[in-house]
Amino acid sequence: MKLARKLMAASAVAMMATGAMAADIAVIGGSNDDAFWNIIKKGLDDATPGIVANGGSVNYLRLVNYDNFAPDVVQLIRTAISMEVDGLVIPNWVPEAEDPAIKDAMAAGIKVILMNAGGADKARELGAINYVGSDEYVAGVAGGEYFASHGQKNVLCVNTIPGAANLEARCQGVIDGMTAGGGTAAQLPLPSTSFGDATAVAEAIKAELLKDETIDGIITISAGDADSAAVGIDQAGKTGATMLGSFDLNQAGLDRIKGSTQMFAIDQQPYLQGYLAASLLASAIDFGTSLPTFPVLTGPGIVDASNIDATLAGVAKGAR
Amino acid sequence: MSQSFSIGGLLRRPEAGAFLGLVAVLIFFGIFGGVAFLKPAGMSSWLNVAANLGIIAIPVGLLMIAGELDISVGAMVPFGAMTTAIIAGHWDQSIWLAIVVTLSFALVIGLVNGLLVIRTAVPSLIVTLGTLFAVQGIVLGMTVLIAKSTSVALKTEGPAKAIFGDFIPVVFKGQLQSIVVWWLLAAAAYVFFVHFSRRGNWIFAMGGDKVSARNAGIPTERMTMLLFVLSATSAAFVGMCQAIQFNSAQVAGGQSFIFNSIISVVIGGVLLTGGFGSVVGIFFGTITFAVVNQGIYYTDFDRNWSALIIGVLLLIAVLLNNTFRKMALTHAPKKK
Structure with a gap:
């Protein structure tokens, strides 16, 4: 009886410990009807099982539409802060509107990776872990x-x-x-x-x-x-x-x-943007890794006669 | 006709101004663009653009003569292209089925435009602005839902390709799109409809004064519906032909047709206030617009200035047209 109680206590402590360590990540992205962002989502979905296996989670916050663009993006960043996530993947589409909110997220202890839009200089200026995207x-x-x-x-x-x-x-x-x-x-x-x-x-x-x-x-x-x-x-x-x-x-x-x-x-290989941004961020939070490559460019990838068949196979799976 | 042929009489016809505007820009590009511009390859270059635009510009122009506007054509072009590509490309159905469905849907949207204008008495600019956005939304939403992409490929073979979206063999060294034939046929049909049938006069009367026109026994509502159906189906037809021609359809695009068709119509001598204009004038106006737009590529001007040159030339064409219209309207024949 005593042993069982001790074991339960120990496992509870262990669970709390992993809870604190695991990477709960929010990813902000474009709307559902945007084909490009569905490819990024495919990358995120493929990266998610690895993050979940380490006790973390991935929450994809999508814009409903682009009608009220800058305020909506900022609102999503605030939502992510209020969810008390550990990491945030964010495209810096409108720096003047998003930068203050991103800084607030960092002040709240959230680790940030810029994805798809923003560029390396912006990532350095804000103090983001990295920029994953194309130039x-x-x-x-x-x-x-x-x-x-x-x-x-x-x-x-x-x-x-x-x-x-x-x-x-x-x-x-x-x-x-x-x-x-x-x-x-x-x-x-x-x-x-x-x-x-x-x-x-x-x-x-x-x-x-x-x-x-x-x-x-x-x-x-x-x-x-x-x-x-x-x-x-x-x-x-x-x-x-x-x-x-x-x-x-x-x-x-x-x-x-x-x-x-x-x-x-x-x-520009959007699949890699979703896949790499989420994995890099989770790995940085979970294991303290840091990648010396900065920025991480996912493009240009050239599709020509030499790799067209592999590309077409990727299209069929929604990754290209 | 009782009047005898004379050059003066010809110059005083309503479309003479539009024709002279065209001659002026042709001379301009003949000088700055060189002979390549007037060879078959060069001529087909602006005839193709004029045909795509012209099929839409004539019904839009008739609406303007009748005192209405239709800007939803900007959404009907990608609508026509996408509907055809999804049915015949994505679902791999018969191209003929795709054509029938596309044009039927367009007919329905035209009816909706016409009904809303008649029933609500809201200005047609606002009504068609609404349908412009609504149709854009439908095209984007449905395309992504069905094809999971914003671009759909389409492969057409056999007679449908030749009739709607291929290059005509032999003539003009095989550089003319088949839509040019459709444009010429449509223009001829419109000339007959507007200038040689009773209904044509109805359109002018509606643009002059709608209430008087109705009181005079003209079925203004039915005519309005007919004109909106014509513009919607014509725009969808152009989109359909482009999808067949270019083997692909995109959800975006087509917006330029709104402005371009209105510009062509005005260059062709139609008054923005309605009640005045001619199909032949719109026909020449469309060619003028296409010549100015495409001619620029045959010249040595820096491409960054293209838009400026296009703007100035179009203004000159309209001014020429206006001058001649005034001369024609104030002319008093000498007593014999």
């Missing part, structure tokens, strides 16, 4: 270098939303990557009257190709624009001569890579 400029450079190393000399980066900082960074990266590889590249900013009109985008690209015969590479800032670009290249009679690349993936683009009418696509 648009680095992704652009990778695209430019890919073109250069495959023999392209003159590349056009088609920007259907000129003025958006992240897209300008993509094109600037392509230009710098090409220039470093010995080629030339330029941005083609399309007027807003053509945004969302596939024919107008395709015809603009066709016109540029007809006007400048030396263009042998086209890269678009989105997967949808690549659908238009493929038709534009075909209509200019340059299929096989002018290579096509794109930022981001969609099914039609993957089919083109498979059928070799598109050369490559640059992926």
Whole structure:
């Protein structure tokens, strides 16, 4: 009897101890109908069993919509603080609104990792453990270098939303990557009257190709624009001569890579963002690990003929 | 017709101003864009854009003549593309079924627009603003629910591809989209409907004064419904053809059609206040807009200035048109 009571007390103490040590993590992310965030969620879901096995938990707090963006995100951070979590994974979309709340979370003893948006400099400034995500400029450079190393000399980066900082960074990266590889590249900013009109985008690209015969590479800032670009290249009679690349993936683009009418696509690999951010944070809380790699870049991952089959298998499982 | 042919008489037709605006921008790009712009590849470049826009611009223009606006076309384009892609691409059903379902849904949305405008007496700008957002929401919500993605691929083969979304062989070196034929047929049908049938005059009367028009025995409500159905189905039709043409549909996009169609209509000489305009004018206005937008790529101007040049040229085209309309309206024939 006495022994049993002692054992129970001991196990209760043990449970309390693990309760204090285990990583209860809150992850804030985009809305349910956002395909991109469902891939991040797949990464989180795959990381969760390991965290739960060590006595922790993962709570995914999603925005319902993007209508009242900054206040809603801040509200979710406050919710996470009031839940007394041990760790917080947060995209720093709107620094001026989110920074005070993130600092409050840190003051409450919560360990923070920035994911998807924010960047390494912001993570250092706030004192976050790390930044897990991509860098648009680095992704652009990778695209430019890919073109250069495959023999392209003159590349056009088609920007259907000129003025958006992240897209300008993509094109600037392509230009710098090409220039470093010995080629030339330029941005083609399309007027807003053509945004969302596939024919107008395709015809603009066709016109540029007809006007400048030396263009042998086209890269678009989105997967949808690549659908238009493929038709534009075909209509200019340059299929096989002018290579096509794109930022981001969609099914039609993957089919083109498979059928070799598109050369490559640059992926920021959102699955890794969810998976790595949650595991890194839990491991830091549970075991005190710290990763010297800072930031942790999940992209650019290049999808081309060499890895298209594995990528398609990933798409089927909702991870790409 | 009793009047004899004369150049002066031709210039005083309502669409003459729109035609001269077109000639002016063609000359501009002939000079700065060189011959490539007027070769088959260059011409198809702006004809394709004009066709996609024109199919929507004519019914939008007729609505404006009748004193109404429809901005929900911006959501109907991705709606048409997505509905077709989901049925024929995601579910792998027959493309013909997809076409019928897409156009039927569009017809229903057009009826809803028309009914709301008639029954509530809320300005059509506000009603269609509401349906614009509502349809965008339906497209996004349903697409993610069904396809788990915001982009759906579509592979079409056989006659449907050739009829709705392929390049026409031989003519123009195979650079014209098949939608150009649809546009020309639609424009011809509208010309007949508006200018050679009784109903055409009804539209002008409605834009002039709706109450008087109704008192004169014109079924204004039925005509309003018909025009909203035409604009909704036309926009969905364009989206459907684009999905077939480009083998893919996105939930976003199509918004540019709202502004672009209204601009084309105004360049074509339709008054924003309604009651004045012509189908042929809208036709030329659409081509003018497409020429200005696509012509820029054949010139050597720095691309960062494209929007400025487009804006200035469009203004010049409208001013030319207005000048000629005034000349035409104030002209008094000499006594013989």
